[in-house]
C-alpha cells in the first residue's frame with residue numbers, strides 16, 4: 134500500500150513493449166501518471182504513440198510488460214477511462230446531445246436522466262445551442278469540443294488524448310488548448326496527451342515523455358515545472374523556451390544533420406532516466 138507521502142499513480146506503464154509480427158515498435162517503456170497530472174508524449178511519426186495509448190486503454194495487448202490503471206492490470210478497456218481521437222469519432226447519425234450522452238447511455242443511464250449532465254458539459258465546452266445539430270453541421274473545432282464533452286461526461290479518472298487538435302486550424306487549436314487547460318484545472322483525473330506539436334506538449338504537460346529511435350524507447354522524461362494555471366502568457370516565459378528547445382532537439386536530432394542531442398547540462402532534466410544516450 135502507498136504511504137501517506139506516496140501517491141498511488143493513476144496510470145503505471147511498466148517495461149512495455151510492442152511488436153507487430155517481427156517488427157518491434159517500442160520497448161522498455163516505463164512511466165507513471167499521477168492523479169491530476171498531464172503527461173505529454175512526443176516522438177516522431179510512426180514511433181508508436183498511438184499504439185502505446187491503445188495499450189494503455191486496453192484496446193490492444195502489449196507484447197511485453199504491463200499497464201496498471203488505478204492499481205489494476207489492464208486487460209480490457211477499464212471503467213473510468215475515456216479517449217479522444219484526432220478524428221473526432223462522433224456518431225454521424227446522432228445529435229450532439231446524443232453523442233455527448235453516449236458514454237452515459239452506454240452505462241444504462243436514460244437520455245432523460247443524462248440530460249442535466251449533458252447540458253452542463255455542452256455549456257462547458259461552449260456548444261450551447263447546438264444540442265440538436267448533427268456532427269456534419271458543425272465545424273471541425275466544434276466537433277472536437279463535442280468529442281471532449283463526450284469524454285468528460287463519464288467523469289473519467291483517466292483521459293487519454295491522441296493528437297486531439299491535429300486536424301484543426303491554428304486558431305481553433307490555440308483556443309481549444311487554453312479551454313482544455315481551463316477545464317482541466319477543475320478536475321483531478323490523470324491525462325496522457327499525445328501530440329506531434331512540441332509547443333503543445335510543453336503548454337499542456339506537467340511532464341513530457343520523449344520517445345526516439347527505431348524501435349523507439351524513452352529518451353528522457355522532462356519535468357516541465359511551469360506552474361498552473363497556465364495561459365497564453367506561458368509561451369512567453371524563459372522556462373517554456375528552455376523546455377521547448379530541449380524537447381525540439383531531442384525529437385529533431387534524428388531528422389536533421391546538424392541538431393545535437395540535448396545533454397544533461399541543458400538543465401531541464403529533473404527526473405533521471407536510464408535510457409542510453411546514443
Ligand SMILES: Nc1ncnc2c1ncn2[C@@H]1O[C@H](COP(=O)(O)OP(=O)(O)O)[C@@H](O)[C@H]1O
Nearest residue numbers: 153154158176177178179180181182183184185
Ligand atoms: N495494427 C497494426 N499492424 C501492423 N503495424 C501497425 C499497426 N498499427 C500500427 N502499426 C505500425 O506501428 C508503427 C507505429 O504506429 P503508431 O502507433 O500509429 O505510431 P504514431 O502514433 O507514433 O505515429 C508504425 O510503423 C505503424 O505502421
Ligand SMILES: [Mg+2]
Nearest residue numbers: 182183184295
Ligand atoms: Mg498516432
